[in-house]
Amino acid sequence: MIEEVRRRAYLAAMQVASWLPRVELPFAAPSRPELLQPLSAPEPEPAPAPEVVASVAKAVAEDAPAYQAPPAQAPVVPPATRPKIEVPRPAPQGRMAKTEAVEEATEAAVPAQPQPIAPPRFALQLLRAGACAVLVELPNGEPLQGRDPAYLLLKDLLRAAGLPDSPQLIGEPVRWPLLVRGQMDQGPEAARDFLQTFVGARLEEQAPCSCLWLVGLPAIRFAGEGDEQSYNRELQIEGLGAAWALPGLELLMDEPERKRSLWQAMQRVRQRWLNTSES
Structure with missing residues:
Protein backbone atom coordinates (compact mmCIF):
# COMPACT_ATOMS: atom_id res chain seq x y z
CA MET A 1 0.00 0.00 0.00
CA ILE A 2 2.90 2.33 0.79
CA GLU A 3 4.37 1.78 -2.71
CA GLU A 4 1.03 2.71 -4.28
CA VAL A 5 0.79 5.95 -2.27
CA ARG A 6 4.32 6.91 -3.24
CA ARG A 7 3.62 6.10 -6.91
CA ARG A 8 0.52 8.30 -6.92
CA ALA A 9 2.47 11.13 -5.27
CA TYR A 10 5.09 10.94 -8.03
CA LEU A 11 2.35 11.04 -10.70
CA ALA A 12 0.68 14.01 -9.08
CA ALA A 13 4.01 15.87 -8.96
CA MET A 14 4.48 15.20 -12.70
CA GLN A 15 0.86 16.32 -13.38
CA VAL A 16 -0.14 12.92 -14.78
CA ALA A 17 -3.91 12.51 -14.46
CA SER A 18 -4.26 8.91 -15.68
CA TRP A 19 -1.89 6.18 -16.82
CA LEU A 20 -1.86 2.50 -17.70
CA PRO A 21 0.97 0.19 -16.70
CA ARG A 22 2.54 -2.12 -19.31
CA VAL A 23 2.98 -4.96 -16.82
CA GLU A 24 1.36 -5.88 -13.58
CA LEU A 25 2.84 -3.80 -10.79
CA PRO A 26 3.54 -5.32 -7.40
CA PHE A 27 1.41 -4.05 -4.55
CA ALA A 28 -0.78 -2.12 -7.00
CA ALA A 29 -4.54 -1.75 -6.72
CA PRO A 30 -6.57 -3.93 -9.09
CA SER A 31 -7.14 -2.36 -12.52
CA ARG A 32 -10.56 -1.39 -13.76
CA PRO A 33 -11.65 -3.66 -16.66
CA GLU A 34 -13.22 -0.82 -18.70
CA LEU A 35 -9.83 0.91 -18.96
CA LEU A 36 -8.18 -2.16 -20.51
CA GLN A 37 -10.65 -2.49 -23.42
CA PRO A 38 -9.32 -1.28 -26.84
CA LEU A 39 -10.72 1.93 -28.18
CA SER A 40 -13.30 1.42 -30.96
CA ALA A 41 -13.09 3.42 -34.22
CA PRO A 42 -15.61 6.30 -34.52
CA GLU A 43 -18.72 5.49 -36.52
CA PRO A 44 -18.92 7.37 -39.86
CA GLU A 45 -21.66 9.94 -40.25
CA PRO A 46 -24.54 8.84 -42.55
CA ALA A 47 -24.40 10.36 -46.03
CA PRO A 48 -27.21 12.84 -46.84
CA ALA A 49 -30.00 11.73 -49.14
CA PRO A 50 -29.64 12.61 -52.88
CA GLU A 51 -32.88 14.62 -52.79
CA VAL A 52 -31.54 16.87 -50.04
CA VAL A 53 -28.29 17.45 -51.92
CA ALA A 54 -30.15 18.44 -55.10
CA SER A 55 -32.50 20.85 -53.34
CA VAL A 56 -29.60 22.59 -51.54
CA ALA A 57 -27.63 22.99 -54.80
CA LYS A 58 -30.71 24.50 -56.55
CA ALA A 59 -31.29 27.00 -53.77
CA VAL A 60 -27.65 28.11 -53.80
CA ALA A 61 -27.71 28.60 -57.59
CA GLU A 62 -30.87 30.73 -57.45
CA ASP A 63 -29.59 33.00 -54.66
CA ALA A 64 -26.04 33.54 -56.06
CA PRO A 65 -25.72 36.52 -58.47
CA ALA A 66 -24.58 35.90 -61.99
CA TYR A 67 -20.82 36.34 -62.46
CA GLN A 68 -19.84 39.54 -64.27
CA ALA A 69 -16.32 40.25 -65.46
CA PRO A 70 -14.85 43.42 -63.98
CA PRO A 71 -14.63 46.36 -66.41
CA ALA A 72 -11.26 46.88 -68.02
CA GLN A 73 -9.31 49.76 -66.50
CA ALA A 74 -7.22 52.18 -68.50
CA PRO A 75 -3.44 51.94 -67.87
CA VAL A 76 -2.23 54.42 -65.30
CA VAL A 77 0.26 56.87 -66.79
CA PRO A 78 2.59 58.47 -64.18
CA PRO A 79 2.55 62.27 -64.29
CA ALA A 80 5.49 63.94 -65.90
CA THR A 81 8.20 65.04 -63.45
CA ARG A 82 8.59 68.77 -63.41
CA PRO A 83 12.12 70.21 -63.06
CA LYS A 84 12.83 71.73 -59.65
CA ILE A 85 13.61 75.42 -59.85
CA GLU A 86 15.74 76.89 -57.08
CA VAL A 87 14.43 80.31 -56.09
CA PRO A 88 17.10 82.48 -54.40
CA ARG A 89 16.06 83.56 -50.93
CA PRO A 90 16.04 87.30 -50.42
CA ALA A 91 18.38 88.80 -47.87
CA PRO A 92 16.83 89.62 -44.47
CA GLN A 93 15.17 92.97 -44.49
CA GLY A 94 13.64 95.29 -42.02
CA ARG A 95 14.18 94.83 -38.31
CA MET A 96 15.98 91.49 -38.67
CA ALA A 97 18.63 92.94 -40.98
CA LYS A 98 19.15 95.90 -38.64
CA THR A 99 19.53 93.60 -35.63
CA GLU A 100 22.17 91.47 -37.36
CA ALA A 101 24.08 94.57 -38.46
CA VAL A 102 24.05 95.97 -34.93
CA GLU A 103 25.29 92.64 -33.49
CA GLU A 104 28.16 92.45 -36.00
CA ALA A 105 29.17 96.06 -35.30
CA THR A 106 29.06 95.42 -31.54
CA GLU A 107 31.25 92.31 -31.81
CA ALA A 108 33.79 94.19 -33.93
CA ALA A 109 33.83 97.19 -31.58
CA VAL A 110 34.26 95.27 -28.32
CA PRO A 111 37.90 94.13 -27.98
CA ALA A 112 38.70 90.68 -26.70
CA GLN A 113 39.26 90.57 -22.95
CA PRO A 114 42.87 89.69 -22.11
CA GLN A 115 43.33 86.48 -20.20
CA PRO A 116 44.72 86.90 -16.68
CA ILE A 117 48.40 85.98 -16.38
CA ALA A 118 49.20 83.41 -13.74
CA PRO A 119 51.68 84.70 -11.15
CA PRO A 120 55.19 83.23 -11.39
CA ARG A 121 56.40 80.90 -8.66
Whole structure:
Protein backbone atom coordinates (compact mmCIF):
# COMPACT_ATOMS: atom_id res chain seq x y z
CA MET A 1 0.00 0.00 0.00
CA ILE A 2 2.90 2.33 0.79
CA GLU A 3 4.37 1.78 -2.71
CA GLU A 4 1.03 2.71 -4.28
CA VAL A 5 0.79 5.95 -2.27
CA ARG A 6 4.32 6.91 -3.24
CA ARG A 7 3.62 6.10 -6.91
CA ARG A 8 0.52 8.30 -6.92
CA ALA A 9 2.47 11.13 -5.27
CA TYR A 10 5.09 10.94 -8.03
CA LEU A 11 2.35 11.04 -10.70
CA ALA A 12 0.68 14.01 -9.08
CA ALA A 13 4.01 15.87 -8.96
CA MET A 14 4.48 15.20 -12.70
CA GLN A 15 0.86 16.32 -13.38
CA VAL A 16 -0.14 12.92 -14.78
CA ALA A 17 -3.91 12.51 -14.46
CA SER A 18 -4.26 8.91 -15.68
CA TRP A 19 -1.89 6.18 -16.82
CA LEU A 20 -1.86 2.50 -17.70
CA PRO A 21 0.97 0.19 -16.70
CA ARG A 22 2.54 -2.12 -19.31
CA VAL A 23 2.98 -4.96 -16.82
CA GLU A 24 1.36 -5.88 -13.58
CA LEU A 25 2.84 -3.80 -10.79
CA PRO A 26 3.54 -5.32 -7.40
CA PHE A 27 1.41 -4.05 -4.55
CA ALA A 28 -0.78 -2.12 -7.00
CA ALA A 29 -4.54 -1.75 -6.72
CA PRO A 30 -6.57 -3.93 -9.09
CA SER A 31 -7.14 -2.36 -12.52
CA ARG A 32 -10.56 -1.39 -13.76
CA PRO A 33 -11.65 -3.66 -16.66
CA GLU A 34 -13.22 -0.82 -18.70
CA LEU A 35 -9.83 0.91 -18.96
CA LEU A 36 -8.18 -2.16 -20.51
CA GLN A 37 -10.65 -2.49 -23.42
CA PRO A 38 -9.32 -1.28 -26.84
CA LEU A 39 -10.72 1.93 -28.18
CA SER A 40 -13.30 1.42 -30.96
CA ALA A 41 -13.09 3.42 -34.22
CA PRO A 42 -15.61 6.30 -34.52
CA GLU A 43 -18.72 5.49 -36.52
CA PRO A 44 -18.92 7.37 -39.86
CA GLU A 45 -21.66 9.94 -40.25
CA PRO A 46 -24.54 8.84 -42.55
CA ALA A 47 -24.40 10.36 -46.03
CA PRO A 48 -27.21 12.84 -46.84
CA ALA A 49 -30.00 11.73 -49.14
CA PRO A 50 -29.64 12.61 -52.88
CA GLU A 51 -32.88 14.62 -52.79
CA VAL A 52 -31.54 16.87 -50.04
CA VAL A 53 -28.29 17.45 -51.92
CA ALA A 54 -30.15 18.44 -55.10
CA SER A 55 -32.50 20.85 -53.34
CA VAL A 56 -29.60 22.59 -51.54
CA ALA A 57 -27.63 22.99 -54.80
CA LYS A 58 -30.71 24.50 -56.55
CA ALA A 59 -31.29 27.00 -53.77
CA VAL A 60 -27.65 28.11 -53.80
CA ALA A 61 -27.71 28.60 -57.59
CA GLU A 62 -30.87 30.73 -57.45
CA ASP A 63 -29.59 33.00 -54.66
CA ALA A 64 -26.04 33.54 -56.06
CA PRO A 65 -25.72 36.52 -58.47
CA ALA A 66 -24.58 35.90 -61.99
CA TYR A 67 -20.82 36.34 -62.46
CA GLN A 68 -19.84 39.54 -64.27
CA ALA A 69 -16.32 40.25 -65.46
CA PRO A 70 -14.85 43.42 -63.98
CA PRO A 71 -14.63 46.36 -66.41
CA ALA A 72 -11.26 46.88 -68.02
CA GLN A 73 -9.31 49.76 -66.50
CA ALA A 74 -7.22 52.18 -68.50
CA PRO A 75 -3.44 51.94 -67.87
CA VAL A 76 -2.23 54.42 -65.30
CA VAL A 77 0.26 56.87 -66.79
CA PRO A 78 2.59 58.47 -64.18
CA PRO A 79 2.55 62.27 -64.29
CA ALA A 80 5.49 63.94 -65.90
CA THR A 81 8.20 65.04 -63.45
CA ARG A 82 8.59 68.77 -63.41
CA PRO A 83 12.12 70.21 -63.06
CA LYS A 84 12.83 71.73 -59.65
CA ILE A 85 13.61 75.42 -59.85
CA GLU A 86 15.74 76.89 -57.08
CA VAL A 87 14.43 80.31 -56.09
CA PRO A 88 17.10 82.48 -54.40
CA ARG A 89 16.06 83.56 -50.93
CA PRO A 90 16.04 87.30 -50.42
CA ALA A 91 18.38 88.80 -47.87
CA PRO A 92 16.83 89.62 -44.47
CA GLN A 93 15.17 92.97 -44.49
CA GLY A 94 13.64 95.29 -42.02
CA ARG A 95 14.18 94.83 -38.31
CA MET A 96 15.98 91.49 -38.67
CA ALA A 97 18.63 92.94 -40.98
CA LYS A 98 19.15 95.90 -38.64
CA THR A 99 19.53 93.60 -35.63
CA GLU A 100 22.17 91.47 -37.36
CA ALA A 101 24.08 94.57 -38.46
CA VAL A 102 24.05 95.97 -34.93
CA GLU A 103 25.29 92.64 -33.49
CA GLU A 104 28.16 92.45 -36.00
CA ALA A 105 29.17 96.06 -35.30
CA THR A 106 29.06 95.42 -31.54
CA GLU A 107 31.25 92.31 -31.81
CA ALA A 108 33.79 94.19 -33.93
CA ALA A 109 33.83 97.19 -31.58
CA VAL A 110 34.26 95.27 -28.32
CA PRO A 111 37.90 94.13 -27.98
CA ALA A 112 38.70 90.68 -26.70
CA GLN A 113 39.26 90.57 -22.95
CA PRO A 114 42.87 89.69 -22.11
CA GLN A 115 43.33 86.48 -20.20
CA PRO A 116 44.72 86.90 -16.68
CA ILE A 117 48.40 85.98 -16.38
CA ALA A 118 49.20 83.41 -13.74
CA PRO A 119 51.68 84.70 -11.15
CA PRO A 120 55.19 83.23 -11.39
CA ARG A 121 56.40 80.90 -8.66
CA PHE A 122 59.98 80.84 -7.42
CA ALA A 123 62.14 80.92 -4.30
CA LEU A 124 65.46 82.83 -4.24
CA GLN A 125 68.16 83.36 -1.63
CA LEU A 126 70.65 86.26 -1.57
CA LEU A 127 74.18 85.41 -0.37
CA ARG A 128 77.48 87.24 -0.02
CA ALA A 129 80.77 85.58 -1.04
CA GLY A 130 83.74 87.97 -0.87
CA ALA A 131 83.46 90.71 -3.45
CA CYS A 132 80.41 89.08 -5.11
CA ALA A 133 76.75 88.75 -4.21
CA VAL A 134 74.95 85.58 -5.24
CA LEU A 135 71.20 85.44 -5.94
CA VAL A 136 70.57 81.70 -6.20
CA GLU A 137 67.41 79.74 -6.98
CA LEU A 138 66.43 77.33 -4.20
CA PRO A 139 65.68 74.01 -5.94
CA ASN A 140 63.35 72.77 -3.17
CA GLY A 141 62.07 76.15 -2.05
CA GLU A 142 63.92 75.78 1.28
CA PRO A 143 67.20 77.38 2.43
CA LEU A 144 70.35 75.55 1.36
CA GLN A 145 71.76 73.13 3.93
CA GLY A 146 75.36 71.99 4.41
CA ARG A 147 74.68 68.47 3.10
CA ASP A 148 72.52 69.42 0.13
CA PRO A 149 74.01 68.43 -3.26
CA ALA A 150 72.99 71.83 -4.63
CA TYR A 151 74.86 73.63 -1.83
CA LEU A 152 77.95 71.47 -2.33
CA LEU A 153 77.89 72.33 -6.04
CA LEU A 154 77.60 76.05 -5.21
CA LYS A 155 80.64 75.78 -2.92
CA ASP A 156 82.60 74.15 -5.75
CA LEU A 157 81.66 76.99 -8.12
CA LEU A 158 82.72 79.64 -5.62
CA ARG A 159 86.00 77.84 -4.93
CA ALA A 160 86.72 77.56 -8.68
CA ALA A 161 85.99 81.30 -9.06
CA GLY A 162 88.50 82.19 -6.33
CA LEU A 163 85.81 83.28 -3.84
CA PRO A 164 85.11 82.13 -0.27
CA ASP A 165 83.23 78.82 -0.36
CA SER A 166 81.20 79.63 2.80
CA PRO A 167 78.82 82.39 1.66
CA GLN A 168 76.87 84.45 4.20
CA LEU A 169 73.08 84.74 4.12
CA ILE A 170 71.62 88.19 3.41
CA GLY A 171 68.05 88.38 4.66
CA GLU A 172 65.32 85.79 4.33
CA PRO A 173 64.52 83.84 1.14
CA VAL A 174 62.25 85.59 -1.33
CA ARG A 175 59.24 83.43 -2.17
CA TRP A 176 56.83 84.46 -4.89
CA PRO A 177 53.90 84.96 -4.96
CA LEU A 178 53.91 86.78 -1.66
CA LEU A 179 51.50 85.35 0.90
CA VAL A 180 49.69 88.61 1.66
CA ARG A 181 46.02 89.45 1.85
CA GLY A 182 44.26 91.93 -0.39
CA GLN A 183 44.35 92.65 -4.10
CA MET A 184 48.11 93.02 -4.50
CA ASP A 185 49.38 92.41 -8.02
CA GLN A 186 51.26 89.10 -8.24
CA GLY A 187 52.12 89.16 -11.96
CA PRO A 188 55.56 89.05 -13.62
CA GLU A 189 55.98 92.85 -13.69
CA ALA A 190 55.23 93.11 -9.97
CA ALA A 191 57.64 90.26 -9.23
CA ARG A 192 60.41 91.97 -11.23
CA ASP A 193 59.93 95.33 -9.50
CA PHE A 194 59.82 93.76 -6.05
CA LEU A 195 62.89 91.56 -6.56
CA GLN A 196 65.06 94.34 -8.03
CA THR A 197 64.07 96.67 -5.20
CA PHE A 198 64.78 94.01 -2.60
CA VAL A 199 68.22 93.10 -4.00
CA GLY A 200 69.17 96.76 -4.45
CA ALA A 201 68.24 97.60 -0.86
CA ARG A 202 70.20 94.64 0.55
CA LEU A 203 73.30 95.46 -1.52
CA GLU A 204 73.28 99.05 -0.30
CA GLU A 205 73.60 97.70 3.22
CA GLN A 206 76.71 95.69 2.30
CA ALA A 207 80.17 96.56 1.10
CA PRO A 208 80.51 97.51 -2.57
CA CYS A 209 79.77 94.51 -4.81
CA SER A 210 81.97 93.77 -7.84
CA CYS A 211 79.53 91.38 -9.53
CA LEU A 212 76.10 89.93 -8.85
CA TRP A 213 75.72 86.24 -9.66
CA LEU A 214 72.28 85.31 -10.97
CA VAL A 215 72.04 81.55 -10.52
CA GLY A 216 68.92 80.01 -12.07
CA LEU A 217 66.33 81.14 -14.59
CA PRO A 218 64.02 82.93 -12.08
CA ALA A 219 66.94 85.06 -10.85
CA ILE A 220 67.94 85.89 -14.43
CA ARG A 221 64.39 86.65 -15.54
CA PHE A 222 63.17 88.79 -12.64
CA ALA A 223 66.41 90.41 -11.43
CA GLY A 224 68.28 90.70 -14.74
CA GLU A 225 65.38 90.74 -17.26
CA GLY A 226 67.01 87.92 -19.26
CA ASP A 227 66.08 84.41 -20.40
CA GLU A 228 67.70 81.05 -21.28
CA GLN A 229 69.82 82.75 -23.94
CA SER A 230 71.56 84.77 -21.20
CA TYR A 231 73.31 81.77 -19.61
CA ASN A 232 77.07 82.35 -19.08
CA ARG A 233 76.79 85.97 -20.23
CA GLU A 234 77.43 89.28 -18.47
CA LEU A 235 74.47 91.63 -17.95
CA GLN A 236 74.29 95.28 -16.96
CA ILE A 237 71.27 95.92 -14.74
CA GLU A 238 70.11 99.43 -13.95
CA GLY A 239 70.35 100.00 -10.22
CA LEU A 240 72.20 96.72 -9.57
CA GLY A 241 75.33 97.10 -11.70
CA ALA A 242 77.21 94.28 -13.39
CA ALA A 243 75.80 90.76 -13.19
CA TRP A 244 76.69 87.29 -14.44
CA ALA A 245 73.98 84.79 -15.47
CA LEU A 246 74.48 81.11 -14.59
CA PRO A 247 72.30 78.03 -15.10
CA GLY A 248 70.47 76.79 -12.01
CA LEU A 249 72.17 74.36 -9.63
CA GLU A 250 69.61 71.66 -10.30
CA LEU A 251 70.03 72.11 -14.07
CA LEU A 252 73.80 71.77 -13.73
CA MET A 253 73.37 68.53 -11.77
CA ASP A 254 70.93 67.13 -14.33
CA GLU A 255 73.04 68.20 -17.34
CA PRO A 256 76.75 68.05 -16.36
CA GLU A 257 77.81 68.89 -19.92
CA ARG A 258 76.86 72.52 -19.19
CA LYS A 259 79.78 72.82 -16.75
CA ARG A 260 82.30 73.07 -19.58
CA SER A 261 80.78 76.20 -21.12
CA LEU A 262 80.27 77.58 -17.60
CA TRP A 263 83.97 77.15 -16.79
CA GLN A 264 84.99 78.83 -20.05
CA ALA A 265 82.76 81.80 -19.29
CA MET A 266 84.10 81.98 -15.73
CA GLN A 267 87.66 82.41 -17.05
CA ARG A 268 86.58 85.61 -18.77
CA VAL A 269 84.42 87.02 -15.98
CA ARG A 270 86.43 86.13 -12.87
CA GLN A 271 88.95 88.92 -13.53
CA ARG A 272 86.24 91.38 -12.50
CA TRP A 273 86.26 90.30 -8.82
CA LEU A 274 89.83 89.02 -8.67
CA ASN A 275 91.16 92.46 -9.54
CA THR A 276 88.96 93.95 -6.82
CA SER A 277 90.30 91.50 -4.23
CA GLU A 278 93.93 92.23 -5.13
CA SER A 279 93.46 95.95 -4.84
